[in-house]
Amino acid sequence: MKVEQISIFLENKSGRLAEVTNILFRAGVNIRALSLADTADFGILRLIVNQSDRAKQVLKENGFTVGKTEVVALEVPDRPGGLGEILKILHEAGINVEYMYAFVQRSGDNAIIIFRFDELDKAIRVLTGSGVRVLRGEEVYAL
Amino acid sequence: MIWDDEFETLPREALAALQSKRLRDLVDRVYSAVPFYRRKLDEAGFRSGDVRGLGDLPNLPFTTKDDLRETYPFGLFAVPMERVVRVHASSGTTGKPTVVGYTRRDIDTWAELMARTLTCGGTTKGDVVHNAYGYGLFTGGLGAHYGAERIGATVIPISGGNTKRQIMLMQDFGSTILLCTPSYALNLADVMAEEGVDPASLRLKCGLFGAEPWTESMRGEIEKKLSISALDIYGLSEVIGPGVASECIEEKRGLHVFEDHFIAEIIDPSTGKVLPHGENGELVFTTITKEAFPVIRYRTRDISRLSVSPCSCGRTHSRMDRISGRTDDMLIIRGVNVFPSQIESVLMKIEGVEPHYQLIVSREGSLDVLEVQVEVGEAIFSDEIKGLETLAKRIEREIKELLGVSCKVKLVEPKTIQRSEGKARRVIDKRKL
Numbered sequence: 001m002k003v004e005q006i007s008i009f010l011e012n013k014s015g016r017l018a019e020v021t022n023i024l025f026r027a028g029v030n031i032r033a034l035s036l037a038d039t040a041d042f043g044i045l046r047l048i049v050n051q052s053d054r055a056k057q058v059l060k061e062n063g064f065t066v067g068k069t070e071v072v073a074l075e076v077p078d079r080p081g082g083l084g085e086i087l088k089i090l091h092e093a094g095i096n097v098e099y100m101y102a103f104v105q106r107s108g109d110n111a112i113i114i115f116r117f118d119e120l121d122k123a124i125r126v127l128t129g130s131g132v133r134v135l136r137g138e139e140v141y142a143l
Numbered sequence: 144m145i146w147d148d149e150f151e152t153l154p155r156e157a158l159a160a161l162q163s164k165r166l167r168d169l170v171d172r173v174y175s176a177v178p179f180y181r182r183k184l185d186e187a188g189f190r191s192g193d194v195r196g197l198g199d200l201p202n203l204p205f206t207t208k209d210d211l212r213e214t215y216p217f218g219l220f221a222v223p224m225e226r227v228v229r230v231h232a233s234s235g236t237t238g239k240p241t242v243v244g245y246t247r248r249d250i251d252t253w254a255e256l257m258a259r260t261l262t263c264g265g266t267t268k269g270d271v272v273h274n275a276y277g278y279g280l281f282t283g284g285l286g287a288h289y290g291a292e293r294i295g296a297t298v299i300p301i302s303g304g305n306t307k308r309q310i311m312l313m314q315d316f317g318s319t320i321l322l323c324t325p326s327y328a329l330n331l332a333d334v335m336a337e338e339g340v341d342p343a344s345l346r347l348k349c350g351l352f353g354a355e356p357w358t359e360s361m362r363g364e365i366e367k368k369l370s371i372s373a374l375d376i377y378g379l380s381e382v383i384g385p386g387v388a389s390e391c392i393e394e395k396r397g398l399h400v401f402e403d404h405f406i407a408e409i410i411d412p413s414t415g416k417v418l419p420h421g422e423n424g425e426l427v428f429t430t431i432t433k434e435a436f437p438v439i440r441y442r443t444r445d446i447s448r449l450s451v452s453p454c455s456c457g458r459t460h461s462r463m464d465r466i467s468g469r470t471d472d473m474l475i476i477r478g479v480n481v482f483p484s485q486i487e488s489v490l491m492k493i494e495g496v497e498p499h500y501q502l503i504v505s506r507e508g509s510l511d512v513l514e515v516q517v518e519v520g521e522a523i524f525s526d527e528i529k530g531l532e533t534l535a536k537r538i539e540r541e542i543k544e545l546l547g548v549s550c551k552v553k554l555v556e557p558k559t560i561q562r563s564e565g566k567a568r569r570v571i572d573k574r575k576l
Contacts, residue, residue: 007526009519011556037528042519042554044526063558065519069526098527116526 001124002070003114003137004052008045009065012038020045020059027058032143033114035101046101048073048114050141070120073103073140075110075133083113086132093126095119105143107135112143144392146262146294147255150403151458155451158459162406163196165431170194170203173437176221179214180439200406200429201417205440208241211381216242220435227435232280233380240280243380244435250289252432256386256401257290263389263399263456264349264374266320268295271346273313275323275331276354278302282384283354287322290386296320303327306334313345321350325357325365325373329498330562332368343370349392351376353385356445356466356484360491361498362395375465381441382428388463393455397462400449404432407463408440409449412470423448425470426463444470446482474504474570476511479548483569486515489541493534495522499560505573513550515542518557 010016017036024031033048049055052068059066076082090097096118103112112135117123128134145151153161173180174191183204184190194203211219216239220227228247232240245253266272272291276283284302291298299316301309303323310331312318321328328350335342347369353376365373377398378385387405388398400407405428409418412425426443430436446468451461468482475481483502490496496517503514517538525531535552543549561568 005526007524009524009531009554009556011554011559016556039528039532042531044528044531046526063556065521065524065557067521067524067526 001072001128001134001136002120003048003073003135003140005069005071005114005116006047006049006052006056006059007067007069008047008059009067010036010043010045012041012043017045019062020064023058023062024049024055027054029055029058032105032140033101033103033112035099035114037099046099048103048140052141069116071114071116072120072124072127073112073114073135074127075107075135076113078106078109078111082111086113086127089126089130089132090117090123093122095123095126103140103143107139107143112140144262144265144267145457146259151259151399151401151460153403153459155459158402159197161403162431165403166197166200166406166429167194169429169431169437169439173221173439177219179210179219183439197406200408200440203429203440205415205427205442206438207442208381208444211241212239215239217244219438220244221437222246222435230280231282231285231380231384241381243282243384246434249383249433249435252404253286253383253386254289254293256383256404257286258293259290259401260351260376260386260389261287261290261294261296261320263376263391264320264351264372265392266291266294266296266349270294270296270319271299271317272296272320272322273299273301273309273316273318273347275301275303275309275321275327276385282378282380286378286384286386287351291320291322306331307338310335310338310340313347314340317346319346319348321347321369321371323350323352324354325352325361326355326562328352328365328369328373329361332365333562336368342368345370347371349374351389353377356468358465358484358487358491358498360488364491364498377463377466379443379445381436381438381443382430383433387428391454391456391458397450397454397464399454399456399458399460399462402460405430407449407461409447410442412442412444412446420449420451420461423464423467426466446470472570474502474513474572476504476513476548479546481513481546481548485546486542487569489538489545490515490517492541493523493538495520496538497557499562500569501560502570503573504570511574513548514553515539515550516553516555516560518560519554520557 030050098116227244278284349372374390376389378387388400408427409424418424501516538552
């Protein structure tokens with residue numbers, strides 16, 4: 001039920017993001033979703049790719065600091081209030097969202113949103129219990 | 144293990160008597176041979192024969208780096224050039240280098256002192272010594288070379304640079320002893336990791352590192368990464384080169400000063416007053432056996448302290464602390480004295496922080512600004528902004544607590560701080576005063 005996300009430390013310098021995408025392109029890795037969190041000095045690039053291990057390896061070889069985190073991909077009804085329903089379930093269960101970002105692709109009529117929780121397993125239990133569809137890793141990498 | 148059983152374990156009273164006699168001889172010798180010293184001694188009220196022993200030392204005049212520059216190149220030599228068989232010179236980052244000379248006997252003394260140093264790390268004639276100190280005008284390479292040969296070890300005179308080749312030869316030749324600067328040892332470890340070479344598969348057992356100040360935490364890092372014992376050694380060309388003082392592998396706590404050849408003092412750098420044992424101050428050396436280039440009370444600008452407490456290795460020579468800073472490397476930031484080594488000690492206390500850092504000092508308006516650049520390796524990386532910001536804040540807070548100076552920590556990508564092939568460049572001072 002969990003999805004592997006890789007994260008990369010980037011200094012706020014022009015060309016660093018392009019460098020990452022170039023390295024992944026040369027390695028034949030396809031980016032499925034991404035988010036960039038930034039501060040004045042540095043940024044953290046978070047990626048869901050079709051081949052996590054390969055991506056991590058080539059980025060490390062090129063001198064980047066790379067981390068691996070488990071996140072959850074949820075199907076969210078693509079209509080007003082869709083996301084709100086899910087956040088309400090999480091709030092009532094006392095689960096904190098560390099960060100989230102949307103997937104470009106859709107799954108049928110639904111949007112896909114990536115979530116990072118402090119209590120991952122509990123979140124999965126609560127969400128599936130409430131009828132929210134949690135996507136498997138293979139489904140996400142293959143989208 | 145001790146190289147010179149007689150002199151390295153001389154009882155303290157006998158040592159003091161020997162130092163007194165040798166000091167007396169030295170002063171007489173330079174008074175007649177070196178006009179510079181005659182003038183300085185005259186000014187201080189000494190005539191030839193006035194100096195009777197150690198008790199007179201605090202009243203003798205200092206010799207400084209400026210004195211060496213003024214007498215460039217050979218003005219302080221105490222023997223005719225026919226007796227000088229070699230010169231070495233410091234890098235001379237500002238202006239002319241400082242030049243030092245050796246007689247045949249000085250070279251012999253130096254080889255003995257470096258044999259002592261290497262023996263402090265357990266070197267015997269069965270060892271293969273990988274000598275990555277630079278050969279040439281710098282004293283490191285040749286000084287260590289002669290000491291290793293004196294022991295009868297096999298010397299690999301590799302000198303500095305070309306790190307991948309160094310690692311290959313270490314593997315192929317089965318090197319057991321590593322000699323280089325501590326920052327280069329870390330560089331070697333990094334390149335080994337990149338090349339997939341497991342240091343534990345090498346035969347290296349001990350490294351003797353010097354020529355730049357380093358810290359206890361760097362020792363831990365080097366020992367862990369290279370699977371060796373790491374010892375601190377000390378020397379400077381003005382005194383003889385490497386071979387002035389060395390840690391022993393038995394205790395690794397303070398460096399034994401080879402006191403039958405050098406008298407060490409600690410002074411207050413601002414007043415010149417001699418400080419008692421145990422107090423921090425500027426190290427001052429008097430060379431009592433050198434012929435070509437003896438110095439009287441040479442001010443090293445290195446900060447240390449001395450201790451005469453007995454050592455389990457059996458040496459009676461007093462120990463100096465590892466150098467904790469330089470009187471001239473000292474940064475003054477918003478009126479506060481800051482040594483780069485203090486900032487390093489803060490960084491090394493934090494789990495996972497690599498010993499690669501750089502200090503950038505600039506001035507915004509009339510205010511000094513200190514930026515500490517720290518590389519983000521995997522051990523401290525977090526996929527959440529708050530994780531990294533908490534780390535940066537923590538470093539800022541701990542530096543502020545230790546130094547009383549606020550700074551800004553800038554997290555940078557790995558390997559972006561320049562690696563050294565010799566002395567690490569820790570400080571970039573952009574202030575235009």
